[in-house]
Amino acid sequence: MDHHLSPEHEELRRTVEEFAHDVVAPKIGDFYERHEFPYEIVREMGRMGLFGLPFPEEYGGMGGDYLALGIALEELARVDSSVAITLEAGVSLGAMPLHLFGTEEQKREWLPRLCSGEILGAFGLTEPEAGSDAGGTRTTAVRDETTGDWVVNGTKCFITNSGTDITGLVTVTAVTGRTADGKPQISSIIVPSGTPGFTVAAPYSKVGWNASDTRELHFDDVRVPAANLLGTEGRGFAQFLRILDEGRIAIAALATGLAQGCVDESVKYAKERKAFGRAIGGYQAIQFKIADMEMKAHTARLGWRDAASRLVAGEPFKKEAAMAKLYSSTVAVDNAREATQIHGGYGFMNEYPVARMWRDSKILEIGEGTSEVQRMLIARELGLPS
Template sequence: MPDFRLSEEHEALRQSVREFARDVVAPVIGDFYERHAFPYEIVRQMGKMGLFGLPFGAEYGGMGGDYFALCLALEELARVDSSVAITLEAAISLGAIPIYRFGTEEQKREWLPRLVSGENLAAFGLTEPGFGSDAGGTATRARLDEATNEWVINGSKAFITNSGTDITALVTVTAVTGETPDGRKEISAIIVPSGTPGFTVAPGYSKVGWCASDTHELNFDDVRVPAANLLGQRGRGFAQFLQTLDEGRVAIAALSVGLAQGCVDESVKYAKQRHAFGQPIGNFQAIQFKIADMEARAHTARLSYYDAASRLAAGEDIKRIAAITKLHASEVAVANARDATQIHGGYGFMNEFPVGRFWRDSKILEIGEGTSEVQRMIIARELGL
């Protein structure tokens, strides 16, 4: 039978990240959140800890770990703050891993050492203003100028994480590069370095949550990059990113579990401190049952992502399992954030309490990297419906 107990190495990592989140992130992140400011110093320290290199080989400066190690780190960070967690998740799952999985050796040598060290960040440009869940409707186009051997890119991308920081090095974008024999769009992936002429980053969004993370719309106006910046095979960009999203959904599930568990932590603490009718509110069965339900949800969602991560490590096809765990964990996060806010009463509506951030941060987990509706579509298709 499966054994979900952590190895000594994984447990040591979890404890290390838990202490970092508690001692370094928690005391200051509320201020960054209120100012909608990116926490560069926290990111720098995560880089020193090796967190950006967790699932990458030592030949590129990585830690030689696995995807499960990344998931554990994401859970512990999100237990305190999701902006920091999503910065790490997007930098690895969406930024560096496509280059690691599909890049040429030259591309890997050029970009990965800077990305796995946390010195630079990379972003993943898939979503467009007119096409959200319909990623196959990509309108951004790239034509190969044979005279100069360059791709010329025109279009825009929306809601792109880590795309406009001072340390963002590149964005990998999907673009229509032609037509397939059966008349469908040929979609390829192309690396666009930051600062390339014609590539502009719009001002950051005013967001409901994840307020200390970096999110922008991107515009490409006759952007020229070398033909060698093609990532993977021409015409395989969409398929490559679908594989990337399957893996990323496991990571988002881990982040969701962290938020859900953080809601339990804060609610238990508050229930012991807050008095009403002459006693701690934690003495009342209504509060006890609500927190018990929250803990049960977090526990089962954790087991789900542990299972998905172990299958990923074993090389199994995880499309259905990744959709299940992302769907379940994200809905658990929203439910726990709602209940934690209710337990805190009026204080749960105040930004000075972590559950206020948790509530604001939870909803995007049912939207980003595939909406709950998309996850249900995938599950149904995988069942043959």
């Protein structure tokens, strides 16, 4: 498979690389330290069309594909992961469910504003007792027989982009009934921000991703019209499995970007920092560390691009997406640790980007399916007993 980028994809890569270095890099450290959402940067990303990359032009998108999204995420994450995860969640989790499963009316209502970055969407899946076991959903949605409205009750946690000033909606998974054998029947329902009974908690105090928005959500007799059902009733479980499969490619691209950013910063520091009379980059111990880091980042890139290419071509990609996510997240943690070691005491100082990368890396082995879940998926795709 040819992994060379097309001229269009290469132009996108250079554009986002320039934006990341010229706009994001000089400002994001202050936002990160203040735990503040970077509205100005996000608005600029919207004007660039990044939130509309994989969506059709008829809905305000750029007419691109998932490979284009991954390229943008990798280049952003080479500089900062908070900005990258805001884009990833806004596209893969916020807008993609509407694109894949929404009615024409739902697409016309929401996608143009999501593609432009005017509003952000969020995906309410995880709950306090339903993380990796997403089938353990406790949130419920019951039809009011008089009005036909859905009445939603429950709690969601760790939801990205859910409490910003520009959040427009959250797609919530909820139990809407039971199957013949008593298993929960899960559906997806659109809940617009500001709906009575829908409250958003204060931002979490997080180890990393400090310039991104992550909240707990509460639904207390939240009423939305019957038309807010996303897709077919009872198909919510299958829908979010599809969303997570695709999202793993996006997270793999983001993780690859962080891993490559660690290489970038380590090379720069190793050329400048002197010890025992010469630059530390001249010592074999440092050279070997950086060489291994580059090898891992390169291999991770091949993995996510392969999975994305399969998705774009309409081929099966579940196993490849799981492998890409598992490997790239592991590499991100490894490279962040080594980059911090190369920087020595300065790597422990927040003024250096590698300190931010170290703090941001660990969540990549957890979000969008833990490393353990990825291994389960790979084993199943190989035909091993479940």
